[in-house]
């Protein structure tokens with residue numbers, strides 16, 4: 001529980017909106033390409049960011065290329081990023097509410113990237129994916145013990 005709260009609190013700081021919005025797109029693209037969950041850990045910074053995913057097996061170089069291309073395709077589609085407030089009741093079943101702190105308000109904020117992705121988030125986002133730039137994976141590594149894949153990326 002404590003770790004989950006820390007994750008949410010991290011969103012309180014002034015994140016670099018293009019990087020953070022890109023994180024939403026990468027998460028949804030990972031779900032679609034690999035059938036995994038959203039990132040298990042995230043370090044989002046202006047110059048470069050890290051995202052960790054729990055996967056069955058190590059992605060290939062072709063997978064990396066496909067991920068990069070798919071994310072850039074979404075970015076280049078110039079999708080609007082919009083927010084919507086709904087009650088926690090409405091959010092049940094539609095989102096993972098385990099990540100919400102116990103004292104979360106009864107209204108939660110949904111952030112949508114076009115109709116590509118939607119998730120609960122209180123971070124800062126760009127208004128349109130055209131503001132993100134080009135997504136580039138700098139490096140990636142695989143931890144066999146934890147079945148964890150880490151990507152490091154930047155925006156150019």
Ligand SMILES: [Zn+2]
Nearest residue numbers: 111121123124
């Ligand atoms: Zn967000």
